[in-house]
Amino acid sequence: MFAPRTIAWPLVALFTAGYLAPYLLPTTVGRLDSGLPLTTTQAGALGSALLLSSASAGFVLASRVERIGARTLARVGLTLAVLGYGTAALTDSVPAVVIGALIGGLGSGTATTVAATGIAAMGAPPREGVRAWGTDPHRTTTLGLLGVSALAGAVYLTVPHLGPGHGQPPAAIALTALAVWPLTGRLPVRTATAHSPLDGTRLPHRRSGTVLAAAMLCWSLAQNALWGVSGRIGLAQAHLTEATVGAVFAVALGAGLLGVTVAGAVGPRFGRAVPVGGGTAVIAGCIVLSASAADLMSFAAGEIAWNLLYPVVLSYVIGLAASLDPRGRWAVLVGSASSLGTAAGPLTGSVLAERAGYPVMGVVLAVGLLVIAVPMTAVALRAGRWAPVAPRGGAAYQHSPAPLAGRETLPDITRAA
Numbered sequence: 045m046f047a048p049r050t051i052a053w054p055l056v057a058l059f060t061a062g063y064l065a066p067y068l069l070p071t072t073v074g075r076l077d078s079g080l081p082l083t084t085t086q087a088g089a090l091g092s093a094l095l096l097s098s099a100s101a102g103f104v105l106a107s108r109v110e111r112i113g114a115r116t117l118a119r120v121g122l123t124l125a126v127l128g129y130g131t132a133a134l135t136d137s138v139p140a141v142v143i144g145a146l147i148g149g150l151g152s153g154t155a156t157t158v159a160a161t162g163i164a165a166m167g168a169p170p171r172e173g174v175r176a177w178g179t180d181p182h183r184t185t186t187l188g189l190l191g192v193s194a195l196a197g198a199v200y201l202t203v204p205h206l207g208p209g210h211g212q213p214p215a216a217i218a219l220t221a222l223a224v225w226p227l228t229g230r231l232p233v234r235t236a237t238a239h240s241p242l243d244g245t246r247l248p249h250r251r252s253g254t255v256l257a258a259a260m261l262c263w264s265l266a267q268n269a270l271w272g273v274s275g276r277i278g279l280a281q282a283h284l285t286e287a288t289v290g291a292v293f294a295v296a297l298g299a300g301l302l303g304v305t306v307a308g309a310v311g312p313r314f315g316r317a318v319p320v321g322g323g324t325a326v327i328a329g330c331i332v333l334s335a336s337a338a339d340l341m342s343f344a345a346g347e348i349a350w351n352l353l354y355p356v357v358l359s360y361v362i363g364l365a366a367s368l369d370p371r372g373r374w375a376v377l378v379g380s381a382s383s384l385g386t387a388a389g390p391l392t393g394s395v396l397a398e399r400a401g402y403p404v405m406g407v408v409l410a411v412g413l414l415v416i417a418v419p420m421t422a423v424a425l426r427a428g429r430w431a432p433v434a435p436r437g438g439a440a441y442q443h444s445p446a447p448l449a450g451r452e453t454l455p456d457i458t459r460a461a
Contacts, residue, residue: 054227055162058118059188060195061125061224062156064217065149066095066386067196069268070275070293071203072213073390074286077276079210080138084276088394090142091272092387094149099383101153102160102376109161115231121154122228125221133211133218141210148214151221153383158231159188160379185362189304189355195220197294204287252423253374256365257381259416259423263324263361264382266409266416267354268389270331273397273405274347277335281402282343292344296351303352307359316360321421323357328410328417335406364424 065072069091077087101121109117128148132141163184203212247253278289327350334346365378396405 054118054230055159055184056187056191057224057227058155058159059163059185060191061122061217061221062098062152062154062159063188063192064196064220065098065129065152066268067192067297068199068213068217069095069272069390071200071290072210073272073394074275074279075203075210075213076141079208080136080141082138085391085394085398088272088390090145091390092392093142094145094387095268095383095390096387097146097149098153098156099380099387101150102157102380102383105154105157109158113233114158114162115228115233117154118158118228118231119225121151121156121158122221122225124148124151124154126151126218126225129214129218129221133215136210145214148217152217155221155224161376162231186304186307186359190301193297193300193304193355197297200290200293200297204285204290247369247373249368249374249427252426253365253368253377255419256361256368256374256423257378259420260361260365260378260382261385262412262416263420264385265389265392266331266385266413267327268386269393269396269409270335270350270389270406271393272390273393273402274334276397277337277402278343282337282339284340284343288340292340292347295344296347299348299352300355303354303356304359307356315424316364316427317421317424319357319360320364320424321417323353323360324413324417324420327353327357328413331413332403332406332410335409336403360424361420364427367427 072094073087073091076082076090077084080087082090105112105117125148128144128146128151130144132144132148135141135144199213199216203216206212274293275289278284278292279286284292330346330350330353332346333342334350337343337346362375362379366375368374393405393409396408400408
């Protein structure tokens with residue numbers, strides 16, 4: 045059996061490599077728009093295609109990680125990420141960039157799936173012949189969020205100083221995947237008696253899980269519809285320079301680090317209904333403010349407040365998903381549904397912005413969030429009645445592991461973000 049400290053860091057590294065692409069979405073889409081002969085909608089569509097490729101890997105591979113082997117899948121995913129994003133960074137041919145982005149997205153999704161299923165399996169009851177991933181999923185996911193937020197913030201500060209072109213963001217993702225590859229040697233190999241977290245006994249709480257999965261698809265779509273066009277809002281509507289926009293994003297991601305830290309420290313002591321429902325309502329207001337921003341102050345306020353709250357609410361939602369099934373199956377399925385919403389976000393935001401303008405887009409997204417906050421809160425309230433919430437450690441059930449915290453997904457539990 046792997047010791048918790050031994051297995052956590054490879055999962056943290058995979059988490060960071062897998063989620064970096066969604067975190068860099070605004071600068072990736074913005075530079076595709078300005079550096080290649082693509083329209084705003086076409087650039088947004090390419091961003092959505094990249095994330096859809098990533099989400100597809102989650103759905104296809106989530107039930108096969110243990111059967112194939114975490115080490116093998118992680119290496120395949122990282123190799124695809126290096127080749128795909130590297131190709132997209134080094135060529136100016138639009139078809140080659142598209143193909144590279146799709147291959148890279150598949151690699152990101154594969155790496156994310158290995159990390160997500162490994163984290164979800166941490167709190168599952170040990171099974172004979174299966175090596176344990178560890179015992180603290182919440183701590184591992186929080187470290188992953190901290191890592192990807194810090195790395196993405198550094199990229200946002202650096203890219204504006206590297207000159208024009210579309211290649212810098214995908215190059216950063218490719219180099220990150222390359223750096224993580226050596227750590228895969230500490231992941232478990234396939235075992236003869238391996239079982240997937242999605243296999244076996246019937247899924248509990250099917251109605252609540254289905255409602256939560258459907259709501260998370262819409263929730264992530266709204267978040268990433270704004271995230272995908274945030275860079276263009278800052279440049280075109282708030283009339284800021286790329287360096288200023290990058291600095292705002294870096295500060296916003298720093299606020300996200302604070303949010304993740306606070307969520308990890310507070311845990312479920314206030315339950316989940318208030319953070320999920322109330323937090324989503326406040327996020328809706330942040331989206332309206334950011335989408336209607338006409339100067340630096342309003343743009344920065346909206347983006348920073350939004351990024352502060354986003355990981356806090358998301359950590360409670362993913363914790364709620366984890367609490368629905370102690371084997372982590374709902375965490376994986378809800379995360380994959382969230383990834384689909386994430387994938388549709390950039391295209392949705394681009395189409396709404398192009399046809400109705402950024403302010404109207406913000407209002408539409410905010411209203412949608414307020415609507416889906418109702419069933420999400422209802423699931424949280426119902427889950428709170430099944431078993432008392434532990435005051436510390438995050439266990440929502442007496443038999444359940446500590447909840448996961450994540451950004452878009454396990455797998456966005458991503459922007460994914």
